[in-house]
Amino acid sequence: MTAPVVAVATDEGRPDFGPDDVDALADDLLAILGPRGVTSLPRALDRAARDGSGMSPILSAQDLGTPDLVCYPRTADVVPDIVRAAVARGVPITTRGKGTGNYGQVIPRFGGLVLDMTSLTEIQSVTERSVTAQAGARMINLEQAAWGRDSQLWMYPSTVQSTLGGFLGGGSAGTGTIVHGRNHQGFVDALDVVYATQDAEIVHLDGDDAQPFVHTYGVAGIIVSASVRVEPLQQWRCVYASFGSQREAFDAAFDLAAIEPKPRLLSADGAVVTAALPDDPALVRGRASVRGIVDARALDEATDLLVASGGRIEAVREGIAETVKLSTLSYNHPTWWLQKAQPGRWFHMEVRGDALVHRLEEVEQVYEGGMLHLEVGHQMMFGMLNGIYRNPAQVIDGVAALEELGVGVHSPHQWYVDLDADRVHALAQRTDPRGLLNPGRWM
Template sequence: MTVSADLADELTALVGRPGVETRPEVLHRLSRDFSWLSPILSRDLRSVPASVAVSPEHTDQVADVLGFAYRRRLAVTPRGAGTSNYGQSVPMAPGIVLDTTRLTGISDIDADSVVVEAGVTFTSLEQALAEHNREVAVMPSTVTSTVAGFLSGGNQGIGSIEFGSIWDGWVRGLTVVGCVENPEPVDITGDSMDRHLHAYGTTGIITRARLCTAPKRERTVLFAAFDTLAAATRAGRELMDLPVPPRAISVDDRAVWETFIAHDGHDGAVLLRAMLDVGTAEAARTITGAAGGRVTAIDDTAVRAMTSSVYNHSTLRAHRSDPRLAAVQIRGEAVVEHEKAVRAAFPDARIHLDGNAPRRYGKGFSGLLLSTWVDDETLTRGIEALRALGVVVVNPHTWLVGSHGGLDGYRAAAATFDPRGLLNPGKLMP
């Protein structure tokens, strides 16, 4: 679909000239994300370059654009910063890319929450909250991600050990706009939010959110070398019980941590890192030593580096060191209990683990099993082997919403907020 001059003019009337983009090279960029990290998505997810990109400045303009798209039967692919690994912001049908990055309002900072618009990045949000001696409760490892992008496609992040996943209460309210004949912003709270979180925008466009905040804390990072994965994860569980829980804990094989650790002096088969409140550092040192670890550093300057080398950002780090690597997501006690068999499920396997959101997944770890990519059959066989061991496996090589649960709720919400199936078409599981 080639955008007509009349169509561009009509959209310009809705959002202003700076909010409409038709240059092919820009549309190509706005039609991609980081799904190229998956050998399956890079092969099978056929991006259809957007016909036009529209960047509203406020929620009312989002409603205007969605009403226009409904009447014209134009597909709408929502987009934040484009940092998803799963094709979240890749159009599968010609139409409009709805670029939310000009929705940047931050308001109503109170004692324990803040209202933010869709396009606010977590970097900007942290800076704004710091002026009030607060910090965001949970944020992704890609801190340049937008708030709505993370809420629409994320799950856990930095802060989840204390505050949980996106479904565990630190998201207090959403404003959602549907693709209907006469769209109106709808404020949603409570369990009803579940149908709009991690939905890729298929159940309405999140334009605003109220998020829980926490007291701003001074942080440091503890590094500790261990001989075994079991000892490192045992220490990590004990660290989760500190009076102020770590903002993040990761446990990495040497083959993983060597791709992103700049510090000298680290050794051991496994490296534990814990992002701590500085007041708990000495207690953490004691706990780590008692569990068999050797503390190699406690470094206040390492917080930023750790922020960008946990959770799914580890996939990008590993891929940069070896483009042949691909990942599956793993969780559960069986990862450690059957470690040898887990490693044997994939060729050249290496493990990265992060502290779980305990309220949703239990006190423990989830993470990535990285291995050299072979083919689809090897992936399927490896996942089956892991599940036979009792490992919880999430296959990240899919763009389908609902493939990991919650499908009935998503479908019900889509029927109300997107009756013509125009929002991110092709992403909601059939």
């Protein structure tokens, strides 16, 4: 399914339910969860109507929806009870973690029930192959548990406070992507999922059977718990280097991608974006920045390459707290910091391809004020191209120019399922026959 770069939310796919159905469901949930397990208080509804889509001026201008109820399961076994009650009343269900995603995927398009999974935080086991945890467990806690067993996650998101279920349901990348690619390509060993059916139960899925439920925005099933891959712990070093020019920094990052073992993370920014990042002596104002989480075995090679490329090593740090800190300066975060420094001014497009380095100046000229944040990804450069926001038409107009330069473009200004949507839609028709799971996600 091909979708436009910028989409406007419509009422297509709205379930047929009303206030009486919501009131009846509220009574059902009180019986299941008790008075502290369900709410319609305005503050709770407002919180459940927000996520990271505020990064997009296009999404921020749209009314993406507000729930009628929010519920908070504290044990996994009540999730099927909640789902059966909602299905019986015909009320839509939107599953939510920490709401750190940037695409409006956890905002309930047509109201209904928001199922907040953040109380389901148990880490159930860590083995040599995988860590198993409930959907509300935070990714940083999974990483810490793995480190305690001399292992590490295959990947964890730059927003380390995101939940396991939210990361798998909405995420498509992570800090480990240089080696392993996106998280729907081998990260998940098993899932426990609840379908939106009248006889809903927890369904256990292993291996290939679990993969179709990853990165579906919760439209095909509710992830209750998951087993995700770990690997032997590497001794990581966090390297910060500064450069006199953005060109030098980006060229160095491109070359650094070839070292072995591969870095876990590799980011680069010009001086303007670097200046918007949190204060740190390793982020030198007025200079471009290259930051990497590098295997200790490759540290000498990496620092020698950075210096030979015109860089200056500003810091080398170690420990899980430092790797987490550096990861929060990657992916969408530099754009967020730029927007925070100059509110209402910037938008971004997600872009990919070696042209981001080889044709950097041309890429940045596509949008007014263009500044590129660069990530080294799995077999490809990718990043966030920031520009001064004028209107949606301006965003769309730049896409053709970028593609002519050999740049792939993905829009962060959308709220619909955008990865293999036809397959996901076919799956959802089987697991959610009434279209009650996070409806309104199709173009």
